[in-house]
Amino acid sequence: MNSSHERWLAEQIPVWEQEGIVSAEVGEKLRARYADALRTDRLTAGQMALGGVGALLIGLGLIAVIGFNWEDFSRPVRLSFAFAPMLLTQVLSFVILRREDRAPGWLREVSAVLQALAATAGLAIVAQIYNMGGTWEAFLLACCLVSLPLIWAMRSHLVAMLYLAGTATWAVTSSEWHHSEFWWQDARLYPLLLAGVLPLWPGFHKPRPVLGVSLRTVATLSAAFGLMAATYCAIHHASAEDRWSGWGYFWSCSLVAAILLLVPLNAAGVAESTRRKPQVVFGTLFLLVFGMSATFARGDVGSILRVVGVAWVICLLAVTLILFGVAARSGRWAVVVLGSLVVTPLLGALAGAAGAGFWMSSIATLHVAAVGVGLILLDFSGWKSVPRLGAALLCALIIARMSDSQLSLLTKGLAFIVIGIGFIAFNFYLSARARRRAVS
Amino acid sequence: MKSWMWIAFAVAVLAQWAMPLTQILRHEKVLTQGALVKLRCTAPDPYDPLRGRFLRVSLQPDHAKLPAGVEVESGATIYVKLLPGEDGVSTIADAALSPGDDGVWAQVKVRYNYSDATPIEWPIDRFYVNEVIAPEADKWLAENLRNREAPILAEVRVLDGRMVLENLSVDGRSFREILRETLTLVK
Known part of the structure; x- marks a missing residue:
């Protein structure tokens, strides 16, 4: 159910109570269940889009006007061009903060975005006037850092999104400078930058902030790209060898995907639809691609054993193991089963198959099949799961193995027909069962 | 609140x-x-999405010779002594891990170190210009400076090792002025 559905439902509760459709007690329970939908500080997509885009356009326009370079004016005059908008937006934010919760949420967002971009414009004009050097990535990071406190003070989700996108861009582009002497000069700084948005995390302050799907999606993509860039830098920095290449790096990135998939959730978070959990979607997709690729592995799986010695990868592995434990304690068995794909190459390597493609491929095939069966069995045992994904995984695996087998075209064709019929039958069975459950 | x-x-x-x-x-x-120092440079015209048009200034010389036995890693900070020649254009007279007491010393970074002449990275790499004259600047440089003896000079101020680019000049005239004149003639 998306946020507009939830809001509509919450708005109907008093009407239903009046018409006697629901009792006052049930009405109260529904109100508590959908309390977030009625909060005035919650932004609708329309408010976010119109307010945010308007503020973004003004801010970017300001930066572009400054980019023209008004060199006919003296330095003080040009500096006042930059500082006047910054001062104005700071005063606007101050007034809005003083109005506390009486100020509309969208206005707070607009003010925060304008202030962040006005500060960026100020830094840009100073850099321009004094012919300051440095890469645009470093400048972007400086702009993100001066905007960070606005996320805390103004509780601005738009500034948070800009910050997350900016820091991830910096991390990815700065991973090219993997020769940096210090960890804080390249993408390895990213985890600390990501921690900057922690005040937005539910539980840090009350009322609990409602995180929209757009912010969650940006946060997921930022964390994924930022942490993968940090992994690249860490592995490369650990040795002058080409240790990052091939399966070693791919596997390390799959640890990042597993961490995203296993991010702890409270009961309400677990109950939400998958559509509202982009970290689960991203983690699942990445691990499925990784698992299926491993079934074709013929190359240098030995590089996995080499990267296991890198401190950063050990940390990722430790965090993944802890999150496995947390997910298992919460009964999130489906994500535990999916996340287990990350250990496939380790199983292959530990079986003494480093460099022997046959073992890696065989173990991965068995593991992916077990994950598919596991997802189906979990659903039949009454746990929350995705049986259709399990069935699709088994189908994809059979197709993959058939494609690289030496069987005749006739055998392959017949096998595909049988699998197709089985898949449709299973889908039909699941739909019928869901209908029966809904009726009962 | x-x-x-x-x-x-x-x-x-x-x-x-x-x-x-x-x-x-x-x-x-x-x-x-700061002390005024003139250095030779080249200056093509790229674009920064956040800060606008600029000429990428590449100061010359871009190598320094450290005293024998001094080991430095890439990215390390060193100091170079800038000494003006007879034509008023400065060159690197000396390099050391810390600035000397006499003369003008500028702080630079070591790119990498594998030979006698250490490649260095100057702290100045861009000269911002107006959006209108920037494309003209690049064209003018390509057309007029290829076979000329008069080089483009970066007029740099140096104080306590720190450098700030003040202007670019050709034949003793501000580069911006020359470009404005060129633009007026074209119009």
Whole structure:
């Protein structure tokens, strides 16, 4: 159910109570269940889009006007061009903060975005006037850092999104400078930058902030790209060898995907639809691609054993193991089963198959099949799961193995027909069962 | 309103003022008190999406010779002594891990170190120009400076090792003025 559905439902509760459709007690329970939908500080997509885009356009326009370079004016005059908008937006934010919760949420967002971009414009004009050097990535990071406190003070989700996108861009582009002497000069700084948005995390302050799907999606993509860039830098920095290449790096990135998939959730978070959990979607997709690729592995799986010695990868592995434990304690068995794909190459390597493609491929095939069966069995045992994904995984695996087998075209064709019929039958069975459950 | 939110807001406002003001003070001090040094350079015309058009200034020389036995890693900071020649254009006369007592010393970074002449990275790499004259600048440089003896000179102020680019000049005239004249003639 998306946020507009939830809001509509919450708005109907008093009407239903009046018409006697629901009792006052049930009405109260529904109100508590959908309390977030009625909060005035919650932004609708329309408010976010119109307010945010308007503020973004003004801010970017300001930066572009400054980019023209008004060199006919003296330095003080040009500096006042930059500082006047910054001062104005700071005063606007101050007034809005003083109005506390009486100020509309969208206005707070607009003010925060304008202030962040006005500060960026100020830094840009100073850099321009004094012919300051440095890469645009470093400048972007400086702009993100001066905007960070606005996320805390103004509780601005738009500034948070800009910050997350900016820091991830910096991390990815700065991973090219993997020769940096210090960890804080390249993408390895990213985890600390990501921690900057922690005040937005539910539980840090009350009322609990409602995180929209757009912010969650940006946060997921930022964390994924930022942490993968940090992994690249860490592995490369650990040795002058080409240790990052091939399966070693791919596997390390799959640890990042597993961490995203296993991010702890409270009961309400677990109950939400998958559509509202982009970290689960991203983690699942990445691990499925990784698992299926491993079934074709013929190359240098030995590089996995080499990267296991890198401190950063050990940390990722430790965090993944802890999150496995947390997910298992919460009964999130489906994500535990999916996340287990990350250990496939380790199983292959530990079986003494480093460099022997046959073992890696065989173990991965068995593991992916077990994950598919596991997802189906979990659903039949009454746990929350995705049986259709399990069935699709088994189908994809059979197709993959058939494609690289030496069987005749006739055998392959017949096998595909049988699998197709089985898949449709299973889908039909699941739909019928869901209908029966809904009726009962 | 919770007090920590006001503190966060104050931090944001302070940071947004402190960062540019610190830069302004530092650069103004060098511009007003620093020694004027002229260095040869090349300057093609790229674009920065956030800060506008600029000429990528590549100061010459881009190598320095460290005293024998001095080991430095890439990215390390060293100092070079700038000495003006008879034509007024400075060159690197000396290089060391710390600045000497006499002359003008500028702080630079080591790119990498594998030979006698260490490749260096100057702290100045861009000269911002107006959007209108920037494309003309690149064209003018390509057409007029290929076979000329008069080089483009970067007029740099140096104070306590810190460098600020003040202007670019050709034949003793400001590069911006030459370009404006060229644009007027074209129109």
